[in-house]
Amino acid sequence: MPKAILGISAFYHDSAAAIIVDGEIIAATHEERFTRTKHDANFPIKSIEYCLKEAGIRISDLDAIAFYDKPYLKFERLLETYHSFAPKGLISFLSAIPVWIKEKIFMKKMIWDDLNNLESSLLGESIKANKVPLLFPEHHLSHGASAFYPSPFKDAAIMTIDGVGEWATTTICHGQGKDIKILKELPFPHSIGLLYSAFTYYCGFKVNSGEYKLMGLAPYGIDGSEQVEKFKKATLEHLIDLKPDGSIVLNMKYFNFATGLTMCVDHLWEKIFGLPKRPEESEIDQNYMNMALAIQQVTNEIVLRLCKTAQKLTGSKNIVMAGGVALNCVANGLIVRDDTFENLWIQPAAGDAGGAVGAAYAGWHLYLDQERTINPDEADKMRGSYLGPEYSDLDVVRAARKFQAPNKKHDNFQNLCDEVSDLLAQGEVVGWFQGRAEWGPRALGNRTILGDPRHPEMQKKLNLKIKYREGFRPFAPSVIEEKCQEYFDLKGDSPYMLLIAPVQENRWKPKPEGYDDMELYEKLYHHRSDVPAITHIDYSARIQTVSKKTNPRYHQLIDTFGNKTGYGLVVNTSFNVRGEPPVLTPEDAYRCFMRTEMDYLVVNDRIFSKKDQPVWEKDSDWREEFKLD
């Protein structure tokens, strides 16, 4: 009988499940992909069902179930925080406590009820699986395990940075073999993640989903300008005390998250920055771009100092990372260019969902005491992060039949690649759906919308006509790994689209006169290189390198596009519209295809042309279905 551990992340945001069988990760998926509710926090029952099915295991056969944090410890933090700030925080206290008293404090029971219901419904008889050990590794241990165990390193410094877990907000650990030793922790409320979230909130984006927008906005700030320097100075003088080792102390006078229902004390921020909070969805002016750049530069400094501390404490030449802040590709790119560590590896689902993989791994190596093996032929243990469900041709035929959708099947995959490459080169936008769904927030070529990176209007078209999102948002390239250096100044690979690197300088086009004084969209639509759709405003790109080993079909498509056009890269953006989780099934894909101005859809070997489809009248108010993120 194989040994298996189920990992679960739930009840806060981004619920997910993962399963490890005999030390190998078999499946991992996000609940939002099934329920179609972005950042779904509910118990991930559909994800668990899928993971069990993929592994061919029932709940009663599991060796352990690992939940990604310790609820009692979190409750302790909650009570102590209210206690120390009392009587401030009464309103927040009255909102928070009922949820805990009624539900979260009985989490163990909730988990078992849901699991027993699932087991009973799958087996058609009433079953109690409670004999399986239920483990609760700490939040940051789960993050650390998700970063270290699947990585290719025997020895590495582990750095986890996020908003907050139980008490810790940042940890530095040392991973050696199958052991993880925690060396340093930064406790709540002093949090790098929450500092970044406070700026996200102040710049008018949603906390916990808008952080990557703030990151995308930062390059529009004017580097070295008086205002950016002023914002940085105000941050370092008033908001935080940045220590030489990279730890920070927040001046809680300016923050409201510990006791209130918002992130910052708005009027105090307005006083030190001379700028009011930006209303959500309002026009973004240069002030907020400069603010985004200022906090990005402060974050970079913090992260680089933490890296130096981690290296000093561990003596390792490798670093692995997880936690929401590890999704900050700009800071990650700097770690690669900095010479503190030789190698960097980041868990592709670095946010809380990734805790499911980490909890399962922690259970495997620390609870079951299983040895760790590293296969030198594998880049890592994540299988390219293609760990979600896949759908057969029969599923595609069924979806096509349901929507009466004409399509053409290619029996030869190369012919399909030829046709899609020609379409892309003509400026068409193609939805590309293949194989197993991605694990993590990034589209990595299996649930992806593709475009031609050379096309001058592609960024505008994708943002405004396909994704229906803010026009300033940049797009990322997928480049075949052999050709990466031709386009980007990147040392090594970036298989999970978590690194930013400059576009090679010989591809740059000069800035026009008065560039820094231009309005946002004027700047944006200036063509900065020969691949303008993926060259961000500061000549950088968030890169995915595509390997033949982990995704041969995507590699073949890009290679074919390269042979036809001389450019071995494509624009890659996730297959969804703003506020919608990435598509999971062929039906989701067809619906998204028909609701947007996408030109073609490819699902497995079948291609759908928009021109041939019946008129889509099913849901004219679909945009209200997804809340804006």
Added chain:
Amino acid sequence: MGDFIKDFWGFLKVRKKFWLLPSIVVLLSLGALIFFTSGSAVAPFIYTLF
């Protein structure tokens, strides 16, 4: 409930946080009151607390 009390007592012992006990008792009573007098406890969105 028996399991919960056992688990929570173990937690307080390990963490040596017995001073939390009165708060827990009061809160559980409050919780019981909420449970019997209202509908669902819907969480507002606060990043750090929930």
